[in-house]
Amino acid sequence: MNAGKLIIFTALGVLLSFYITEVDLFTDIKSLDASWNFMMSYFYWKNFQYGSDVIFNFGPLGYLYSLIYFPDNYMSKIVLKLIIDIFLIFGLLISFKISTFKRLLCFSILILFLNMVRDVERFLPVFGFIYNEIHRQPGDRKARSVSFIMLALMAIASMAKSSALLLSIPVVLIITLYNIHRRDYRPYYLIAFPCLNIGLLIATGQAPEHWVPFLLSYLDITRAYQADMGLPAPLSYQIAWGIGAALVLSSVPLARRQGWYLGVLLLGALMIAYKASFIRNGPLIDAAALSLAFLAAAQLWTTESRFFGWGHRAALAGVSIGATFFASQSLVPIWPDGTAFGRIAQDMVTNVRFFVDSAYRDGVQARLQREFTDHLAAMRADMPFKTLTGPVDAFPIDLGTAYALGLPMAPRPAFQAYFATSRLMTERNAAFLASDRAAASILYRPFAIDGRYPALEDPLSRRAFRRYYDLADRQGDWMLLTRRAVPRSENESCASHETKLNADIAVPETAADQALWARVRVQSTGFGHLAGLGLVPPKIGMSVTLASGYTASFRFLQEAGSVGFFLSPMLAIPEADAAFLAGTFRAEDRVTAVRIEAPEGGFLPWFRPEVSVDFCRLSWQ
Numbered sequence: 001m002n003a004g005k006l007i008i009f010t011a012l013g014v015l016l017s018f019y020i021t022e023v024d025l026f027t028d029i030k031s032l033d034a035s036w037n038f039m040m041s042y043f044y045w046k047n048f049q050y051g052s053d054v055i056f057n058f059g060p061l062g063y064l065y066s067l068i069y070f071p072d073n074y075m076s077k078i079v080l081k082l083i084i085d086i087f088l089i090f091g092l093l094i095s096f097k098i099s100t101f102k103r104l105l106c107f108s109i110l111i112l113f114l115n116m117v118r119d120v121e122r123f124l125p126v127f128g129f130i131y132n133e134i135h136r137q138p139g140d141r142k143a144r145s146v147s148f149i150m151l152a153l154m155a156i157a158s159m160a161k162s163s164a165l166l167l168s169i170p171v172v173l174i175i176t177l178y179n180i181h182r183r184d185y186r187p188y189y190l191i192a193f194p195c196l197n198i199g200l201l202i203a204t205g206q207a208p209e210h211w212v213p214f215l216l217s218y219l220d221i222t223r224a225y226q227a228d229m230g231l232p233a234p235l236s237y238q239i240a241w242g243i244g245a246a247l248v249l250s251s252v253p254l255a256r257r258q259g260w261y262l263g264v265l266l267l268g269a270l271m272i273a274y275k276a277s278f279i280r281n282g283p284l285i286d287a288a289a290l291s292l293a294f295l296a297a298a299q300l301w302t303t304e305s306r307f308f309g310w311g312h313r314a315a316l317a318g319v320s321i322g323a324t325f326f327a328s329q330s331l332v333p334i335w336p337d338g339t340a341f342g343r344i345a346q347d348m349v350t351n352v353r354f355f356v357d358s359a360y361r362d363g364v365q366a367r368l369q370r371e372f373t374d375h376l377a378a379m380r381a382d383m384p385f386k387t388l389t390g391p392v393d394a395f396p397i398d399l400g401t402a403y404a405l406g407l408p409m410a411p412r413p414a415f416q417a418y419f420a421t422s423r424l425m426t427e428r429n430a431a432f433l434a435s436d437r438a439a440a441s442i443l444y445r446p447f448a449i450d451g452r453y454p455a456l457e458d459p460l461s462r463r464a465f466r467r468y469y470d471l472a473d474r475q476g477d478w479m480l481l482t483r484r485a486v487p488r489s490e491n492e493s494c495a496s497h498e499t500k501l502n503a504d505i506a507v508p509e510t511a512a513d514q515a516l517w518a519r520v521r522v523q524s525t526g527f528g529h530l531a532g533l534g535l536v537p538p539k540i541g542m543s544v545t546l547a548s549g550y551t552a553s554f555r556f557l558q559e560a561g562s563v564g565f566f567l568s569p570m571l572a573i574p575e576a577d578a579a580f581l582a583g584t585f586r587a588e589d590r591v592t593a594v595r596i597e598a599p600e601g602g603f604l605p606w607f608r609p610e611v612s613v614d615f616c617r618l619s620w621q
Contacts (some may be wrong), residue, residue: 017086023354025069027371031398041070053215060204061159064101095128117286125153155196162218168270178261188547189478227556233278244319253306289327296320379404384475393439420458421560430460442481453554459565471581494616518567519614528606542596
C-alpha cells in the first residue's frame with residue numbers, strides 16, 4: 001500500500017472510530033431500558049460484585065456500551081471506549097482484507113449502521129478473529145499480533161455481555177483445534193483468552209470468590225432469556241434470514257480442511273446472531289440482520305471464498321445490502337422518510353466534532369450535566385412520597401427513580417423483575433430480601449411485559465414482600481413498602497394435582513386472609529430441549545377465570561411457573577397489588593379456574609401433555 005493510500009485508509013479508520021464512539025448520551029433514566037442502562041454505570045462506579053451483588057446478562061464492562069449519561073465516569077468511559085473502537089476498526093480492516101477503495105467504501109457503509117445496532121459491535125471482534133486466523137499463514141507474526149488484538153477485544157466484549165462470551169469460547173476452542181491440525185501446536189489463544197478475562201475481572205474490582213458465581217449467573221440468565229424471554233418473529237423474516245445465511249455458508253470452500261473449519265465457525269456465529277434477535281426480540285431483527293450483512297460482505301472480500309458464477313456473488317452482495325436495510329428498518333426507518341440517514345449524519349457531526357473541538361466538547365459535557373440534573377429534579381418532584389428512609393430499592397423496574405431520590409440504594413441482585421424468571425435469580429433475590437442488606441424502603445409500581453401473568457416475574461421476591469415489608473402508603477399507581485422490624489410468620493398448606501395441557505383446572509378456595517401459591521410444572525420433551533438450543537420455543541398461554549366469571553389470558557413462563565407464583569388473588573391491577581400487600585385480599589380478584597395453553601400432539605411435540613400442579617394456601621401472622 002503506497003503512502004497516499006495508507007494516509008486515506010488511516011484517516012477514514014480514525015473517523016469511523018470517532019463516529020461509533022457515542023458521546024451525546026441520553027439523560028432520561030425512567031424507562032425500563034434506560035433504567036438498566038444507567039444502572040450499569042452505577043454498579044461499576046460503586047464496585048458491585050457480579051454474581052453476588054448483581055445478576056444480569058451484562059457484565060462489569062457493560063457500562064462501556066451504555067447510552068445513558070452518568071456524571072461520575074463520563075469522560076473516562078468515552079476515552080476508554082474510543083481506544084477500544086480504534087483497535088476494533090483497524091483490526092477489522094486487516095482481518096477482512098480491506099485493501100481497495102471499493103471495499104473500504106462498503107466496509108464504511110456497514111460501520112455507519114453500528115450506532116443503531118449496538119449488539120453487533122460486541123460480535124465483530126469474534127468475526128475479525130475468525131477470518132484473521134483462518135487466513136493467517138503459520139509463522140506470520142504480524143497476523144498473529146492482529147489476532148491477539150481481536151482476542152483482547154473479544155475478552156472486553158465478553159465482560160460486557162454474556163452473548164459475546166458464549167460466542168467467543170467455542171470460537172477459541174475451534175481455532176485452537178484448527179491450528180493444531182495444521183501443525184501450529186502452541187495453544188496461545190486457549191491460554192490467553194481466559195487470562196485476559198481474569199485480568200479484566202481484576203481490573204474492574206471483581207473479587208476472586210465471585211468469579212465462578214458470575215459465570216454461572218451469566219449462563220443462567222442466558223438460558224432464562226432463551227426459555228422465557230422470546231417473542232414471536234414473523235415467519236417470513238426467519239425464512240428470508242435463513243436463505244441469506246445459507247447463501248453465506250454456500251460460499252465456503254469445503255474441498256479443503258480450512259473451509260470446513262470456517263463453515264463450522266460461521267454457522268456458530270450465525271446461530272448466536274439469530275438467537276440475539278429472533279429469539280428475544282421477535283420482529284426486531286436488527287442484530288441478526290446486520291451480523292449477516294457483515295459476514296456476507298466478509299465472504300465477498302476474502303479471496304478463498306467459492307462462488308458458482310457471477311450470480312452467486314451478486315446474490316451474496318444482495319444479502320449484505322438487504323440485511324443492512326432490514327437491520328436499520330426494524331429500528332429507524334431508512335425509507336421513506338430517511339430518518340436513519342439523518343441520524344447517521346447527526347452522529348457523524350456530533351461525535352467527530354466532540355473529539356476535535358475542545359470548546360464544543362466542554363459545551364456537550366456542560367449540557368449533559370445540566371439536563372441530567374434537571375431530569376433528576378423533575379423525577380423527585382413527581383415522586384409522591386416525600387419522606388423515605390434509605391437504602392431504597394424499586395420493584396419491578398424503576399431503579400432510575402430510586403436513584404433520583406439521592407438516597408443510598410440496595411437493589412436486588414436480579415434488579416429488574418422482568419428478567420428474574422429463573423429459579424437461581426428469584427431465589428437469590430428472595431435471600432437478599434431476607435438478609436440485613438435489603439432495602440429499608442421499596443418503591444413499588446405494578447408493571448409486566450409481553451402480556452405475562454404479572455406474578456410470574458420474580459415470584460419469590462413478591463412472596464418475600466409479604467413477610468418482610470408493610471404497605472406504608474399508596475399514591476395512584478405508586479406504593480411505598482417499608483421494612484418490618486420483625487418478619488411475619490408464614491403458614492403453608494399444599495395439595496398436588498395432575499392435569500393436562502389445555503384443560504381447565506379448578507382452583508381451591510381461600511379464606512379472606514389467604515393467598516394461593518401455585519407451582520405449575522410444564523415439561524419439555526427431548527425434542528423440545530434439543531430444539532430449544534437454537535429455535536424459538538412455542539409460546540405457552542395461561543387463561544384465568546375470576547370469581548365474577550371474567551376470563552383473562554396471559555403468557556405463562558415455564559421455569560417461573562415451576563418455582564411457584566401467586567395465582568390467586570390475580571395481581572394484575574394496582575388495586576389488587578395494594579390490597580395484597582396490605583393483607584386485605586379482594587374477593588373480585590380471586591381466581592376460580594386456570595388453564596395452561598400450549599401446542600400438543602404432532603409428530604414432534606415440544607411439550608409433554610401432562611402437567612403437575614401444587615396448590616398451596618398461604619397465610620401470614
